[in-house]
Amino acid sequence: MHRWSKLFVPTLREVPSDAEVASHKFLLRAGYVRQLGAGIYSYLFLGQRSVNKIIAIVREEMDLIGQEFLLPALNPAEIWQESGRWTGMGQNMFRLQDRKGAWLALGMTHEEVMTDIARKELRSYKQLPQIWYQIQTKFRDEPRPKSGLLRVRQFLMKDSYSFDIDAAGLDRSFDLHDQVYRKIFTRCGLSFVAVEADSGAMGGSQSQEFMVYTEAGEDLIASCACCGYAANMEKAVSRLAPLQDLAPTGDGQPELVFTPGKGAIADVAEFFHISPAQDVKTVAYMVETKSAKGESVWHPVAAFLRGDHFVNETKLLGLLGGSDLRTMQAEELETWFRGPAGYLGPIGLAPAASLLDGKLNVIVDAALEGRTNMVCGANKLDYHFRNVTPGRDFSWTIAADIRNVAEGEGCPTCGAPLKVAKAVEVGHIFKLGYKYTESMGARVLDPNGKEVTPIMGSYGIGIERILTAAIEQGNDPNGFWLPPSIAPFDVVVTITNVSDAALLAAGEKVAADLEAAGFDVLLDDRNERAGVKFKDADLIGIPYRVNIGKKVAEGKVELVRRASAASEDVEMAGIALALSNAALPA
RNA sequence: CGGGGCGUAGCGCAGCCUGGUAGCGCAUCUGCUUUGGGAGCAGAGGGCCGGGGGUUCGAAUCCCUCCGCCCCGACCA
Known part of the structure; x- marks a missing residue:
């Protein structure tokens, strides 16, 4: 049992001005965390208790499929150079030099360290599969730490890595993680x-994220309530409603039309009395690829899509294998299109025969295939074409x-309207393939005595994000409530007036009974007015409260659920049973 | 890295434009009263006004510069 009068729980009445999102405000106000620098936080007593409960759940479930390691945060540059990520990770990796001038990195993830162990120790297929995991601090020099505790520079992560003899084995390891992750997040009440x-940037094939819906999230998720389809926007696809193409005019061939000042999609649509979907949108990029030596090469890319559609730059980069992209400057547009922004179009371009062969990479969105009689820019100021048919023209x-x-677009599997909503990523599992085992030279002998490269998977959980996501899911203007499984205490016993000896004694008794029944109990024995204690109790996330008040004279106390009030x-004698009945099984 | 904002007591803020030696609310400490939704009265403590430089008789205030933090964007296993 913990007595509040002896604890350091610095609750704040006022909202710190730096806090924007709910979880940030409440973690500060409830005395869970304090900020040390941008994206760097200290966890105080309550915060640490909650984090420990999360870790305990993660560890218990992970131990069913894997083995926990403790790995160094300080990594010699060499292993990152071997995997190619010393340069590949760019500025996101914290780097430092030791007194001899040797370069080191603070680990942002541990593929290299795990693979180093694997290559030195694993010799035979008989040793596979292996699942090794760690729960440790990771460092990332984020371009912009933000959203309070949601994007930080130092954070706790459970990371596991699987080594299998073949793809079928990797499938099993992946599925094991999928199942375990579902149990973990369910137990955490998310x-x-x-x-x-x-x-x-991790490389690999199949990839699955575990997302919690919240307005504070940074990712967009498309999902179908009907069949359960769900995908990150970077991956999501949809069925489009059939469109009526325009009827051709004149001889049906592309016709140059004077469209003065109509550089924007909306203006063009209005000018021609068409919907933006009948227009071809042109977006011109320069896309960077990196050579094996880390040198960058920039390639011109012309992307065409329906006027009412938007480029997904992640998809575009993935298609080209690019590392970065930017839109073309005016001079570049002149070079590759011979036309100005606002009037760009696909007609008359000389497309590269294959991607990245040095000529203009012309990429057409799949939704343009099969369309006819569209409108597009003419690569000439104040002119558009109509009667443009992709493939013909x-x-x-x-x-x-x-x-x-x-x-609202159709679900790719069942056709029902898709919903798009913000979410935060709490876990990510994916099949790495051979990227690290190959580059770092991990080999084992297969049953035939032949040397083969093990195949890897990588699986992360953001420990603190479970806490922040839970707060985002359960809060009101007075504070928040955590699922009992991850709350710092199951219940707070509030003695409404400690100068009343009878109430004080009753509170002690109730707290002792609850503790004996296995609950984590916080006894609020502070010499404060009842109102102050109620406000604090509502603020700090504890799911249940027992009020020790006037009804003690009748042998009764009051059990309050934070979420519903x-x-x-x-x-009094039956309080432990009452709370057991109220609380869902962990 | 681009754009914007902020930095004054533990927290939230005013003062800055128009220079004159720092203030409000909450919190803290002491005493008395109070005790079921952030109490009342009386008293007290607490500030290199983010750092450095400059202008001036005089700088929280004006100028230069650096640092830090927040937001938008870029970015982001």
């Missing part, structure tokens, strides 16, 4: 959704899905 995701290097899915009077 309402989450598993989505298809882009595998990003212009060609391309490649057609692919490069657009953003929009709310519902309260009931219960016999």
Whole structure:
């Protein structure tokens, strides 16, 4: 039992001015955390208790499928150079030099360290599969730490890594993690959704994120309430409603039309009395790729899509294998289009025969295929073409899905309207493949005595994000409530007036009974007015409260649920049973 | 890295434009009263006004510069 009068729980009445999102405000106000620098936080008593409960759940579940390691945060540059990520990770990795001038990095993830162990120790297929995990601090020099505790520079992560003899084994390891993650997030009381995701800079194939819906999230998720389809916007696809193409005019061939000052999609649509969907949008990029030596090369890219659609730059980069992109400058537009922004179009371009062969990469969004009689820019100031039919009037290097899915479009599996909402990522599992084992030279002998490269998977959980996501899911203007499984205490016993000896004694008794029944109990024995204690109790996230008040004279106390504010009077002697009945099984 | 904002007591802020030696609310400490939704009265403590430089008789205030933090964007296993 912890007595509040002896604890350091610095609650704040006023909202710190730096805090924007709910979880940030309340973590500060409830005395869970304090900020040390941008994206750097200290966890105080309550915060640390909650984090410890989360870790305990994660550890308990992970131990069913893997083995916990403790790995160094300080990594010699060499292993990162071997994997190619010393340069590949760019500025996001904290780097430092030791007294001899040797370069080191603070680990932002541990593929390299795990693979180093694997290559030195694993010799035979008989040793596989292996699942190794760690729960440790990771460092990332984020371009912009933000949203309070949601994007920080130092954070706790559970990371696991699987080594298998073949792809079928990797499938099993991946599925094991999928199942365990669902149990972990469920036990932590989160309402989450598993989505298809882009595998990003980590490399690899199948990738799945575990997302919690919240307005504070940085990711957009497209989901279908009907069949359960859900995907990150970077990966989401949709079915489009059939469109009526325009009827051709004149001889049906592209016709140059004077469109003075109509450089924007909306203006063009209005000018021709068409919907933006009948227009071809042109977006011109310079896309960077990196050579093996880390040198960057920039490639011109012309992307065409429906006027009412938007480019998804992640999809575009993935298609080209690019590392970065920016839109073209005016001089570059002149070079590749011979036309100005606002009037760019696909007709007359010389598309590269294959991607990145030095010529203009012309990429057409899949939604343009099969369309006829569209409108597009003429690569000439104040002129557009009409009667433009993709394939007949212009060609391309490649057609692919490069657009953003929009709310209301059809689910790709069942056709029902998709919903698009913000979410925060709490976990990510994906199949790495051979990227690290190959580059770092991990080899084992297979049953035939042949040397083979093990295949890897990588699986992360953001420990503190579970806490922040839970707060985002359960808060009101007075504070928040955590699921009992991850709350710092199950229940706070509030003695409304400690100068009343009878109430004080009753509070001690109730707290002792609850503790004996296995609950984590916080006894609010502070010499404060009842109102102050109620406000604090509502603020700090504890799911249940027992009020020790006037009804003690009748042998009764009051049990209050934080989330609903519902309260009931219960016999003092039966409080432990009453709370057991109220609390959901952990 | 681009754009914007902020930095004055533990927290929230005013003062700055128009220079004259720092103030309000909450919190803290002491005493008395109070005790079911952030109490009342009386008293007290607490500030290199983010750092450095400059202008001036005089700088929180004007100028230069550096640092830090927040927001938008870029970015982001």
